[in-house]
Amino acid sequence: MLEGIRIIEIEGLGPGPFAAMWLADMGADVICVHRKGGAVTPGMPESSLLDRGKRSIALDLKDPTDIETLLALVATADGLIEGFRPGVMERLGIGPEVCHAVNPALVFGRMTGWGQDSALAQTAGHDLNYISLSGALWYASSPGDAPLTPATLVGDIGGGAMYLVAGMLAGLLRAKTNGTGTVVDAAIYDGSAHMMNLLMSIRQTGSFGETRGQNLLDGPHWSRSYACADGGYMTVQCLEPKFYAQFLALLDLSKDPEFQQQYDKSLWPVLTARLAGLFASKPRAHWAELFDGSDACVAPVLSPDEAQNHPMNARGTWLKHEGLLQAAPAPRFSNGPDWQARPSPTRGQDTDHILAELTRNKARNKD
Numbered sequence: 001m002l003e004g005i006r007i008i009e010i011e012g013l014g015p016g017p018f019a020a021m022w023l024a025d026m027g028a029d030v031i032c033v034h035r036k037g038g039a040v041t042p043g044m045p046e047s048s049l050l051d052r053g054k055r056s057i058a059l060d061l062k063d064p065t066d067i068e069t070l071l072a073l074v075a076t077a078d079g080l081i082e083g084f085r086p087g088v089m090e091r092l093g094i095g096p097e098v099c100h101a102v103n104p105a106l107v108f109g110r111m112t113g114w115g116q117d118s119a120l121a122q123t124a125g126h127d128l129n130y131i132s133l134s135g136a137l138w139y140a141s142s143p144g145d146a147p148l149t150p151a152t153l154v155g156d157i158g159g160g161a162m163y164l165v166a167g168m169l170a171g172l173l174r175a176k177t178n179g180t181g182t183v184v185d186a187a188i189y190d191g192s193a194h195m196m197n198l199l200m201s202i203r204q205t206g207s208f209g210e211t212r213g214q215n216l217l218d219g220p221h222w223s224r225s226y227a228c229a230d231g232g233y234m235t236v237q238c239l240e241p242k243f244y245a246q247f248l249a250l251l252d253l254s255k256d257p258e259f260q261q262q263y264d265k266s267l268w269p270v271l272t273a274r275l276a277g278l279f280a281s282k283p284r285a286h287w288a289e290l291f292d293g294s295d296a297c298v299a300p301v302l303s304p305d306e307a308q309n310h311p312m313n314a315r316g317t318w319l320k321h322e323g324l325l326q327a328a329p330a331p332r333f334s335n336g337p338d339w340q341a342r343p344s345p346t347r348g349q350d351t352d353h354i355l356a357e358l359t360r361n362k363a364r365n366k367d
Contacts, residue, residue, distance in 0.1 A: 001027055001333055002026045002028040005023070005028040005078045006029045006030075006031070006076060007020060007023050007028050007077065007078065007080070008030075008031050008070075008079070008080045008081070009032045009081045010033050010083070011033055011035055012084070013083065014083070014156045015083065015111050015161035015188065016083035016111040016164070017032075017051065018050055018156070018157060018161040019081060019111065019161040019164040019168070020050075020081050021049075021051070021054070022165050023165065024053035024054050024342075025329035025339070029055070030053065030054040031073060031354060032055070032057070033057055033059050033070060033073075034057070034347040034348055035061075036059055037058070037060070047344040047345065047346050051345060052344045053342040054344070055349075055350040055353075056345040056347055056350050056351070057069075057073075058351050067092070067093055067094060070094060071098070073354070074099050074106060076361060078107065079108070079171070080106060080107070080108050081111065082108075082111070085112065085121075085122060086116045086121050100181055104179065104181055105175040105179050105180065107181055108181065108182070111186050112186070112188070113125045113126070113129070113155075115187035117185075127149075127152050127154070127156045127188070130192060131149065131155045131188070131192045132147070134159070134196075135193055135196055136159065136192035136195060137154070138210070140154075141212060141218070142213065142224065143219060143269075144213070154195075158191065158192065158195055159188045159190070159192030160192075163186045163191035164184065164186035171184055213268075216239065219265065220268050220272075222237065222239070225301060226276055226279035228286075230285075232284030232301065233284065233300070233301040234279055234284060234291075234299070234300055234301065235298065235299050238296055238297040241262060242295075243295050247296040250290055250296055287300070288300040305325065308320075316328055321341035326341065328341075
């Protein structure tokens with residue numbers, strides 16, 4: 001879908017590389033500028049999954065000659081992604097003003113935690129810090145427990161990478177229309193707060209307040225995870241009465257007077273304890289089979305490896321490529337080609353080829 005679009009990615013960590021991978025998944029020509037002679041981040045492989053489908057050029061962004069090469073790449077690009085602290089790209093001499101002088105239509109994507117201009121713009125932080133201050137972490141716990149969120153998903157990926165991609169695509173559309181580029185200021189703090197608007201809309205009804213454990217999504221016995229006899233877990237979230245009725249029917253609890261009071265908050269702790277005891281009496285496989293194919297809104301908690309072997313994976317969502325388990329691109333397009341995982345390059349693997357492209361491009365421009 002993005003064939004013909006070129007994105008320059010300045011090597012970074014987390015949400016920036018993820019966003020660039022997603023654009024590459026959708027067909028963009030993504031050239032990752034890896035640090036020349038730079039050491040691989042401890043614990044990370046020489047060839048990263050997040051670099052799949054990209055090309056790699058190794059440059060020293062403190063070397064004037066390599067800066068010239070980068071700006072030559074910028075002149076051929078539709079977008080650029082960087083994830084440094086505010087001001088770093090400017091100090092290197094490759095900030096938005098310089099890049100737009102070379103390419104006025106460039107969409108300059110900036111990925112940070114706190115944004116380009118804020119009270120904490122120059123302060124270090126990580127996923128959990130950003131979403132704690134934005135409000136996105138507030139409901140992420142059971143009553144009385146400390147907030148806990150899936151690692152990186154809500155902040156780095158949800159509030160960060162996905163908002164950067166949306167901003168890049170919006171900027172690319174505008175540039176194609178009027179030839180004017182833009183700077184995309186994508187902050188995890190902003191994006192994770194924006195994702196809260198669904199819950200904020202529910203709060204308008206008065207059924208969702210600030211007190212954890214007293215709301216429709218974080219307090220009821222029918223909206224949580226339960227441990228099973230074998231150490232596995234089942235998730236239950238039968239919010240609507242018709243789905244809750246199926247849930248009770250399959251557990252033979254339809255006539256239980258307490259369970260019939262679905263929205264009685266005073267009963268939620270009691271009914272949670274009763275369900276906890278019930279689910280703990282059988283292994284996960286028993287409950288998965290019992291609820292399979294029903295509208296009770298119950299599902300087992302699977303690891304990525306287990307998800308690969310589940311019948312749902314007939315869609316090919318999880319796959320192994322070169323021995324590495326990974327998820328296929330999303331979303332899918334009706335007129336898009338079948339996706340094949342393209343290998344991730346090693347650092348600097350395509351340097352010579354990319355430099356040769358620039359040389360040919362320069363020669364054509366002279367002609």
